[in-house]
Structure formats: structure tokens, C-alpha cells
Amino acid sequence: xxxxxxxxxxxxxxxxxxxxxxxxxxxxxxxxxxxxxxxxxxxxxxxxxxxxxxxxxxxxxxxxxxxxxxxxxxxxxxxxxxxxxxxxxxxxxxxxxxxxxxxxxxxxxxxxxxxxxxxxxxxxxxxxxxxxxxxxxxxxxxxxxxxxxxxxxxxxxxxxxxxxxxxxxxxxxxxxxxxxxxxxxxxxxxxxxxxxxxxxxxxxxxxxxxxxxxxxxxxxxxxxxxxxxxxxxxxxxxxxxxxxxxxxxxxxxxxxxxxxxxxxxxxxxxxxxxxxxxxxxxxxxxxxxxxxxxxxxxxxxxxxxxxxxxxxxxxxxxxxxxxx
Amino acid sequence: xxxxxxxxxxxxxxxxxxxxxxxxxxxxxxxxxxxxxxxxxxxxxxxxxxxxxxxxxxxxxxxxxxxxxxxxxxxxxxxxxxxxxxxxxxxxxxxxxxxxxxxxxxxxxxxxxxxxxxxxxxxxxxxxxxxxxxxxxxxxxxxxxxxxxxxxxxxxxxxxxxxxxxxxxxxxxxxxxxxxxxxxxxxxxxxxxxxxxxxxxxxxxxxxxxxxxxxxxxxxxxxxxxxxxxxxxxxxxxxxxxxxxxxxxxxxxxxxxxxxxxxxxxxxxxxxxxxxxxxxxxxxxxxxxxxxxxxxxxxxxxxxxxxxxxxxxxxxxxxxxxxx
Numbered sequence: 055x056x057x058x059x060x061x062x063x064x065x066x067x068x069x070x071x072x073x074x075x076x077x078x079x080x081x082x083x084x085x086x087x088x089x090x091x092x093x094x095x096x097x098x099x100x101x102x103x104x105x106x107x108x109x110x111x112x113x114x115x116x117x118x119x120x121x122x123x124x125x126x127x128x129x130x131x132x133x134x135x136x137x138x139x140x141x142x143x144x145x146x147x148x149x150x151x152x153x154x155x156x157x158x159x160x161x162x163x164x165x166x167x168x169x170x171x172x173x174x175x176x177x178x179x180x181x182x183x184x185x186x187x188x189x190x191x192x193x194x195x196x197x198x199x200x201x202x203x204x205x206x207x208x209x210x211x212x213x214x215x216x217x218x219x220x221x222x223x224x225x226x227x228x229x230x231x232x233x234x235x236x237x238x239x240x241x242x243x244x245x246x247x248x249x250x251x252x253x254x255x256x257x258x259x260x261x262x263x264x265x266x267x268x269x270x271x272x273x274x275x276x277x278x279x280x281x282x283x284x285x286x287x288x289x290x291x292x293x294x295x296x297x298x299x300x301x302x303x304x305x306x307x308x309x310x311x312x313x314x315x316x317x318x319x320x321x322x323x324x325x326x327x328x329x330x331x332x333x334x335x336x337x338x339x340x341x342x343x344x345x346x347x348x349x350x351x352x353x354x355x356x357x358x359x360x361x362x363x364x365x366x367x368x369x370x371x372x373x374x375x376x377x378x
Numbered sequence: 379x380x381x382x383x384x385x386x387x388x389x390x391x392x393x394x395x396x397x398x399x400x401x402x403x404x405x406x407x408x409x410x411x412x413x414x415x416x417x418x419x420x421x422x423x424x425x426x427x428x429x430x431x432x433x434x435x436x437x438x439x440x441x442x443x444x445x446x447x448x449x450x451x452x453x454x455x456x457x458x459x460x461x462x463x464x465x466x467x468x469x470x471x472x473x474x475x476x477x478x479x480x481x482x483x484x485x486x487x488x489x490x491x492x493x494x495x496x497x498x499x500x501x502x503x504x505x506x507x508x509x510x511x512x513x514x515x516x517x518x519x520x521x522x523x524x525x526x527x528x529x530x531x532x533x534x535x536x537x538x539x540x541x542x543x544x545x546x547x548x549x550x551x552x553x554x555x556x557x558x559x560x561x562x563x564x565x566x567x568x569x570x571x572x573x574x575x576x577x578x579x580x581x582x583x584x585x586x587x588x589x590x591x592x593x594x595x596x597x598x599x600x601x602x603x604x605x606x607x608x609x610x611x612x613x614x615x616x617x618x619x620x621x622x623x624x625x626x627x628x629x630x631x632x633x634x635x636x637x638x639x640x641x642x643x644x645x646x647x648x649x650x651x652x653x654x655x656x657x658x659x660x661x662x663x664x665x666x667x668x669x670x671x672x673x674x675x676x677x678x679x680x681x682x683x684x685x686x687x688x689x690x691x692x693x694x695x696x697x698x699x700x701x702x
Contacts, residue, residue: 103552108571109559110551160516163489165508184489185567188512189559192484193551195516199523200546203539211535215527218542222524227434227517228427235433235513243509247432 075368082130082147083123089141089148090117093201100206112182112190113197117155120173125150125272128297131369132276132290135362143279145207146217149198150272153225156194157268161234163187195225208279216278224271233263240329253330258299266298273297289355293366296352297373303345304373306331307338349374399692406454406471407447413465413472414441417525424530436506436514437521441479444497449474449596452621455693456600456614459686467603469531470541473522474596477549480518481592485558487511519549532603540602548595557587564653577654582623590622597621613679617690620676621697627669628697630655631662673698 070078094114096105126147133143162169162177163184170180179187201207202217223229237260239247251259273294277287310333332341349370356363394402418438420429450471457467486493486501487508494504503511525531526541547553561584563571575583597618601611634657656665673694680687 098547098552101547101552103547105551106556106559106563106573108563108568109556113551160512163508163512165487165489165503165512179489183567184487185562186559188484188487188489189555192515192519193555195519196546196550196555199542200550203542203546211539215535215538215542218523218527218539222520222527223422223425223427226520226524227429227437228422228425231513231517231520232430232433235430235510238509238513239430239432243507244432249430 069368069371070364072368072372075365075372078131078365079122079127082127082144085130085144086123086126086147086151087118089144090114090151093148093152093197094118099204109186109189109193112178112186113194115181116159116178116190117152117194120175121151121154123147123151125154125268127369128269128272128294128366129276129279131365132273133279134276135359135366136277136280136282136286137362138280141206142208143276145201145204146275146279147272149201149207149217149221150268150275152194152198152201153221153230154268156191156198157225157230157234159187159191159194166234166238213278217275220271220274220278224267224274229263229267229271230265233260233265233267236260237264237329254332254335257330257332257335261299261302262295265302266295269298269301270294286358289358292355293352296348296355297366297370300345300348300352300370300373303332303341303348304376306333307341307345308376308378309333310338345374393692393695394688396692396696399689399696402455402689403446403451406451406468407445409454409468410447410450410471410475411442413468414438414475417472417476417521418442423528433510433513433517436502436510437518439505440483440502440514441476441518444499445475445478447471447475449478449592451693452593452596452618452690453600453603455689456597457603458600459683459690460601460604460606460610461686462604465530466532467600469525469528470599470603471596473525473531473541473545474592474599476518476522476525477545477554478592480515480522481549481554481558483511483515483518490558490562537602541599544595544598544602548591548598553587553591553595554589557584557589557591560584561588561653578659581654581656581659585623585626586619589626590619593622593625594618610682613682616679617676620672620679621690621694624669624672624676624694624697627656627665627672628700630657631665631669632700632702633657634662669698 093099094110094117096107096110097103098105126144129147129150130143133139158172159178161167162172163179165184169177171177175181177187178190182190198221199218202221203214205214207217208214225231236249236256238244239249240256240260249256249259270291273290274287277290282290309331332344336344352370353367356367417423418434418441420431420434421427422429450468453471453474454467457463482496483502485491486496487503493501495501499505501511502514506514522545523542526545527538529538531541532538549555560573560580562568563573564580564584573580573583594615597614598611601614606614633655656668660668676694677691680691
């Protein structure tokens with residue numbers, strides 16, 4: 055592509071309407087739901103192995119019928135931006151969503167955040183018991199790896215291994231689980247343990263691990279499925295890191311601004327827990343400015359993808375404007 | 379090999395002395411320990427990713443310095459029976475041991491079996507807190523998959539994927555986690571849920587899933603590393619299923635016969651919990667007969683491996699005679 059052509063392309067509008075974005079989100083959510091439905095069954099996929107019905111029921115309770123399916127959307131749309139569609143990205147999205155669901159079930163346990171409701175219904179340990187919460191989470195995490203390693207997901211063995219490695223890294227101690235520990239530590243639960251970080255660095259590190267890592271993993275899985283070049287992978291990672299941060303800042307803003315009914319959980323909870331947030335550190339205006347800056351950086355990272363970036367780019371605006 | 383030669387080989391003694399077996403067990407345990415030491419560090423293997431020190435510490439507390447390393451032994455010795463040695467089987471053994479350690483940490487939680495001590499020291503949730511028990515377990519499970527998918531484990535991508543699938547199956551809802559749920563259900567925790575099985579079938583199913591699945595997985599991983607034929611895989615699986623059963627029957631016998639100091643945990647606990655065991659169903663003599671029969675079947679399954687079967691075969695006698 056010549057320089058003039060590239061600049062002309064940059065000057066085009068690359069957004070899609072909110073309505074189109076909403077339909078795409080709904081479309082991926084519906085396909086994810088159907089995939090989870092077919093994976094969370096008493097008989098294992100392509101196998102004679104039977105699973106205990108009660109545990110399958112608890113896993114379905116945890117994973118079906120709720121959530122924005124934000125991470126599957128990132129997998130599917132990142133792959134689509136790179137020209138790859140079909141069932142593969144949906145299977146990978148379902149695997150990531152299982153891991154997201156497991157993390158919520160474990161986080162909600164009395165041992166952790168002790169939440170009674172999630173997405174407007176009793177949490178798994180409330181609907182069943184604490185043991186079921188532990189086990190349903192464990193089973194969802196384990197099944198996610200089985201789905202990724204299955205040849206139905208993508209033919210290339212190397213790609214499947216990449217997916218397994220990405221998930222293990224993003225969900226593990228250097229990512230989501232480690233972030234959850236740091237989040238608990240930030241509440242003062244482990245007084246002898248200090249990360250030695252300044253408050254804002256600590257908030258950024260917790261965000262980048264606890265929620266950011268799985269968001270970045272979802273996008274990275276999309277690049278793996280889409281046979282991205284190293285340069286493209288780097289660009290998507292820049293986008294994903296900032297997208298995750300932007301979502302967290304927006305969540306912090308909604309935590310003080312939103313009304314509980316719209317947000318779907320108790321608001322002001324972080325403040326009540328004495329946790330530092332982007333709002334507590336910078337104030338509402340400061341957090342809004344940070345959100346705008348981070349959003350702009352995320353958009354800039356997508357420029358090399360030309361017109362194909364439209365969905366992931368519009369997602370940034372969607373986040374800035376969402377009310378829940 | 380001619381028929382006469384084969385029969386001559388069969389007539390040879392294929393055992394090793396208890397002393398040699400004990401040294402082999404110790405050797406694999408030491409190599410597993412060293413591998414776990416090098417994998418459970420603040421800096422991720424071959425990566426810049428830093429892990430929260432406190433969570434690494436809890437994972438090390440859970441996984442290092444204890445246990446017979448029985449599952450790693452099965453991986454290493456099955457692979458060796460098929461002619462494969464080196465670091466690969468030790469890495470795979472360490473991954474399986476992480477999963478075993480995670481299952482113990484989660485099983486010990488107050489939500490599950492509520493145990494205060496393990497291997498003579500406080501359980502993870504006692505040494506830290508319940509949240510750390512949940513998270514250290516989650517992190518160990520996740521890291522196991524990262525280890526298997528890493529090219530340092532074995533060069534062949536297909537073999538690594540096989541290992542990931544085997545672990546996900548053996549540790550998941552159709553295996554270990556499902557078995558744990560059935561075990562809790564057998565205590566009467568979920569009265570509305572029935573598997574419809576007769577008592578002994580139920581005990582066998584719980585055993586085959588809760589502990590047998592990971593034992594069979596360890597052996598199957600050894601066959602994957604050892605490039606076993608389909609026939610060899612089947613033979614090893616027959617052995618592994620019966621070995622797991624034999625260990626459970628022996629554990630049930632020790633539970634009523636052993637003294638607590640030697641067994642390392644409270645004895646008579648299953649009986650106190652009102653759980654059916656092979657001993658409660660068949661009596662001590664009946665359970666001993668069953669153990670002898672199952673052990674013989676396991677030994678028969680190993681015959682095709684000739685002299686190379688000596689270690690795995692002697693393990694069967696070792697189990698029959700162990701006092702803890």
C-alpha cells in the first residue's frame with residue numbers, strides 16, 4: 055500500500071453504528087451460549103465418558119444464560135479482523151468464557167469476596183453449597199483446556215498449543231489468579247506481604263492481572279487463530295492492554311456514578327471496602343481524562359488494520375458511553 | 379520374537395527387590411522435587427512475567443517437600459518401560475503432581491473435607507487462609523497445563539496436545555473433580571441427587587474417578603511420551619485401572635488396620651463419616667481377597683512388556699505390603 059493510499063484510508067471513518075455493534079455483540083453472545091450449551095453436557099464431547107449430572111448442572115448454572123460474553127466477542131472479532139471466521143473462534147471464545155465463569159464462581163465464595171448474588175441470581179455456592187462452588191469452578195477451568203486442545207477447535211496442532219499456553223498464562227499466577235491474590239492483599243488481608251508498589255501502580259498492576267490478563271488473552275487467541283504476524287500481535291496486544299484498562303476505569307466510574315439496578319451489583323462497594331480505585335486516586339474528572347487518553351491510545355494501536363478495525367474500534371466508544 | 383523365546387522370557391522372574399524399587403521411587407521423587415522447585419518460582423520459566431511472591435510461596439508450601447510422588451513415578455516408569463527417559467517425563471510428572479497437590483489443597487478446604495493437617499503440617503488454608511487455599515489450588519492446576527504445552531517438555535506438538543487432553547480429561551469433571559463431587563454426594567450432602575448405583579458400584583465409580591483417573595492419566599502420559607502402540611496403551615490402561623483400585627482397597631484396609639502415626643492421618647475416618655468402603659462392603663478378609671485378585675490382573679496386563687515391566691510389576695507387591 056502506498057503512503058497516499060494509507061493516509062486516505064486513515065482519513066476514512068472506521069466506526070460502525072451503535073446498533074450494528076450491539077447486533078454483533080448479541081450475535082457472538084448467542085453463538086457462545088449455544089456452544090457452551092453443547093459443551094456442558096453429561097456426555098463428554100466425542101467420548102463415552104459420563105459426567106456426574108449434578109456437577110454438570112452447577113457448571114451450566116455458572117456459565118449459561120448470563121453475561122455480556124465480552125471475552126468471546128474479543129476472540130471472535132479479533133480473529134474476524136484478521137480474516138478468520140467459523141466455529142473455531144466460537145469454541146475458543148466458549149473456553150475463555152468458561153475460565154471467566156470459573157473465576158467469578160471462585161471469587162464469589164465466602165473465602166474470597168463472599169457475594170450472594172451474581173447477574174441477578176444467587177451465586178453458585180448459594181444455589182448449591184460452597185463445595186459445589188469450588189468444584190464447579192475447578193471443572194470449568196479444566197474443561198476449557200480440553201476444548202482448546204481438541205482438534206475440532208482448529209486443525210493446526212501448533213495453534214492449539216499456542217491457545218493452551220496463552221490461556222494458562224493469562225489465567226494463571228502471572229495473570230488472573232495472581233491478580234486476584236493481589237486484590238485481596240490490597241484489602242489488607244495479608245499485612246506481612248507488600249508488593250512495594252505505589253498506590254496507582256498497585257491499582258494498575260491488579261487491573262492488568264486480575265481482569266486485563268484474560269482480556270488480553272482473548273485478543274491474543276484471536277490473533278493466534280488469525281495467523282497474525284508478530285507486528286500485528288504486538289498491535290493487538292497494545293489495544294487489548296488499553297481496552298482492559300479502559301473497562302476498569304469505566305467500571306470504577308460506574309461504581310460511584312451508576313445506580314445499582316443498572317450496574318447489576320451493589321455500587322460504592324470498592325469505596326466501602328477501602329480499596330484504591332482510579333476514581334479514589336484521581337477523582338471523577340481525573341479518571342474520565344485517563345479513560346479518554348487510554349481509549350485514544352487503544353484506537354491508535356488498531357490503525358494498521360484499516361477498515362477491518364471498525365468493530366474493535368467502536369467497542370472503545372461503546373465502553374466510554376456505557377451505563378452498566 | 380519367536381514363541382519359544384517369548385515363553386522363556388515369561389518364565390523368568392520379572393520382579394526387582396524392594397530395595398531397588400525403593401531407590402527408584404526415591405530417585406524419581408528427588409527429580410520431581412527439583413523440577414517443582416525450578417517451576418514454582420517468582421519468575422515464570424522462559425518469560426519476563428513476574429508472579430506475586432506470596433502466592434508462589436503458598437504454591438510451594440502445597441507442592442514441595444512431601445508426598446510419595448506416586449503419580450510422577452508412574453509417568454517416569456511407564457515412559458522408561460517404553461524406552462523413553464530424560465527430562466520430559468520428569469516435567470510431565472511434575473505437572474501431574476501439581477494437579478494432585480491442587481486437588482489436596484481444595485479437598486482440605488472447610489467447604490470440602492475440612493482438614494487441618496496434611497503430611498504432618500498445617501493445610502494451606504490453615505497456614506494462610508481459605509482464599510489462599512482456593513487460589514493456590516487454582517494456580518497449580520493452571521500452571522500444570524502451561525508446563526505440558528511447553529516445548530521443553532517434549533518436542534512433538536501432537537504429543538504435547540495428547541498430554542494436555544489426557545490431563546484435562548483425567549483431572550476434570552469426567553475424572554477427578556467429578557469423583558470428588560460423587561464422594562461428597564456419597565456422604566449425603568446432596569440428598570436430591572442419586573447416581574442410581576448399588577453401594578459397591580458406587581464405591582468403585584468414586585474410586586475410579588476421584589483417585590483412579592489421575593493414576594490412569596499418569597500412566598497414559600507415560601505411554602504418550604513412550605510412543606506406545608494402541609495395544610500397548612490398552613495394556614497399560616488395564617494395569618493402571620487395577621493399580622488405582624488396588625491402592626484404594628489397600629488404603630481402605632489401612633484405614634481400619636493401620637495406626638494413625640504410620641498412615642499420617644486420622645484412621646477410621648471413613649467409617650466415622652459413614653462412607654461405604656471396600657472394607658465396610660466386604661469385610662477385611664473380603665477386601666484382602668479383592669486386593670489379591672485385582673493385583674494379579676494388573677500384573678497380567680503387564681506381561682507383553684517382558685523384562686521391562688519389572689518396576690511397575692514390583693509396585694503391585696509393594697502396595698500389597700505397605701503399612702502406610
